[in-house]
Amino acid sequence: MIETFNTGETQESLRQEYNPNGSVLRKAQLRLLDMAIYLQETAKKIGVPCRIDGGNVLGAMRHGGFIPWDDDIDMVVSYKDFKRFCDYLKAHPHPQYVLQDNDTDPGFYKEWACLRDLKSENRSHEANDSVDRRMHEAQKFRGLHVDIFPYEGNMIPWLQRFAAKLSVNVNVKFAGRHPRLAQTSYKLLHNIVFPMFRLVGRLFGNPDLYMHSYGAWFYEQNPRRCMTPHKDIVFEGYTFEGPADPDELCRIAYGNYMDLPPRDKRDRHKVDVVFK
Structure with a gap:
């Protein structure tokens, strides 16, 4: 029996419309998949729990892999493991x-x-004077990317949101425009302000409330029980670590997540991918 979504579309019709085999988007998705597999294997090698997150958990649950119109993979590790994981990746570079x-x-x-x-480049087609384009072009590396987010417990939601606003302002106001001021501001937040917020969280935050770490621009509040311990989840035919309760995680973030959004709400990143 062919699964039909609330919109009348099927998995196959979505694939043919958004990411058919051989399309640029599908090529990008497969490159991202390879990158995610590399990260998962590396994390296992050094004993760091690392799982897929956000829309990729949704995609795994609803589509068995990528959301058809999506060109994104997010992965998360515990804040206590984040620096060690990043340091290892830098010390053992991939070709x-x-x-x-x-x-x-x-x-x-x-x-x-x-x-x-x-071996790829994201080229923005935002307006030349747009903030997003300026932030993007200020970066040295602009290829396809997998985001690696730290997350932690003992969070204070309003303080996490305030931290995000501070971080966003550095990127929006200074990136690509005032590099010295941007770097000074980043170092101040990263080394002094956010560690102070983290200390306040450890004193007064909820140990069972998990969120992206201070300074991240994402605000979902998840109970510990749906985050850890990690549980295997199948994404594009490969087994990844996923959240302990992917159904609850998706319901918190997306509500009735098995329904497709209207066509005009299907978010597609405003970039073109060029392969080298």
Whole structure:
């Protein structure tokens, strides 16, 4: 029996419309999949629990892999393992992929890291004077990427949101425009302000409330029980680590996640992918 979604579409009709075999999007998805497999294997090698996150969990549950119109993979590790994982990736470089953070790319001011593909390039088709384009072009590495986010418990939601606003302002106001001021601001937040927020969280936060770490721009609040321990999940035919309760995680973030959004709400990133 062919599964039909609330919109009347099927998995096959979605594939043919958005990411058919041989399309640029499908080629990008398969490159990202290879990058995610590399990250998962590396994490297992050094004993770091690392799982797929966000829309990829949704995609695994609803489509068995990528959301058909999506060109994104997010992975998360515990904050306590984040630096060790990133340091290992930098110390043992892959021939085609590079770990991007503020150490390897002075135009990158985010509180998470990316694994970047060196044999592709994301080219923005935002307006030349747009903030997103300026932020993108300030970075040294611009290939396809897998985001690697730290997450932690003992979070204070309003403080996490405030931290995100501070981080966003550095990227929006200074990236690509005032590099010295951007770097100084980033270092101040990264080394002094956010560690202070983290200390406040450990004193007054909820140990069973998990969120992306201070400075990340994502605000889902998840109970510990749906986050850990990790549980295997199948994504594009490969077994990855996933959340302990992917159904609850998706319901918190997306509501009735098995329904497809209307066509005009299907978010597609405003970039063109060029393969080298």
